[in-house]
Amino acid sequence: MKNSKIFYRLFFALLLAFSLSACSNDDDVDEGDDVTDDLTDDINGSDDDDGNGDGDGEPDPDAAAVFVFIDEESIDNGNEPNDFSETDVNDDISEIGQREVLAYFNENPGEEITLYTGQTGDEAWFVLKEIPGSWNEAGPNENGARNFLEAGPGLGQDQTEDLLDEISDITPLRATGLSMLTGQTIIAVVYDSDISINYDPLEGNLQGENLGVVAFEVLNVTERTDGSSSALPSVNIRILDYTAVEALELNLFSNAPMPESSSEPEDTTPPDTIPDIELSPAE
Known part of the structure; x- marks a missing residue:
């Protein structure tokens, strides 16, 4: 009789432990879904059971994404600290005008990862800070940022890129600018090579093969202590479901700090007091 009681106690203890483990796993899976649901509510104005979204059938006027370009110094196969594979980052299908979501980002919404951001220069x-007029005229939309994201004529369509050279005021982000993106939703086109910059006047070349597109939220920006003295900060992000955010309004980072040269200011440490970000519609 005593042995029977011990057996049943062990049985119910194991059953309880299994149930708690299953609930915990469900929570982990649901976390990414919750992020997506909240963003969807913001886009379409719906309201879910948790009270997210406007609930009045109107999109949240504050729901928008910052329009960003990222090159191989941050996302590429073999890069620290993630050591992505070629297929993780679409390196096996990279081409001019590639706009597929990077495979790793497509498969892991809700996951938090860290990205490095290059070094000074x-x-x-x-x-x-401003969309070139030629992008607005390129089609297929009236919005130049959308035309770029859809790889319109001269912006990647059919391997054409004649509208992507000598782009004025394309601004590289160092520690202060990166820190100002904290809390922002980002939609970015990722390049398979370096984006080259001239500083006098400030302009860049956006020609070259693309790995695709990504969406994420910037969680925090921290100083790198494991790199060179010119290493720029690490950025902790939460991957977002691109399909949930692609319809968001696009914003430009209109007060991004402009570097004086490839070496000045060095600006490698996030400031104690982060300046307020100023955003303007990408149109």
Whole structure:
């Protein structure tokens, strides 16, 4: 009789442990879905059971994404700290005008990862402060940023890229600019090579093969202590479902700090007090 009681106690203890483990796993799976649901509510104005979204059938006016360009110094196969494979980052299908979502990002919404951002003079993240007029005229839309994201004529379509050279005021981001993106949703086109910059006047070349597109939220920006003295910060991000955010309005980072040269200011440490970001519609 005593042995029977011990057996049943062990049985129910194991059953309880299994049930708790299953619930925990469900929570992990649902976390990415919750992020996607909240973003979808913001886009279409719906309201779910948790009270997210406007609930009035109107999109959240604050729901928008910052338009960014990222090069191989941040996302590429073999790069630290993620050591992505070729297929993880679409390196096996890279081409001019590639706009497929990077495989790793497509398969892991909700996951938090860290990205490095290059070094002073060889930055990895870039923003525009104004959309070139030629992009607006290129089609198929009236919005030049959308035309670029859809690889319109001269912007990647059929391997054409004649509208992507000598782009004025394309701004490389160093520590202060990266820090100002904290909390922002990002939609980025990822390049399979370096984005080259001239500083006098400030302009860049956006020609070259693309790995595709990604979407994520910037969680925090921290100083790198494991790189060279010119290493720019690490950025912790949460991967977002691209299909959930691609319809968001696009914003330009209009007050991104402009570097004086390839070496000045060095700006490798996030500031204690982060300046407020100023955003303007990408049109």
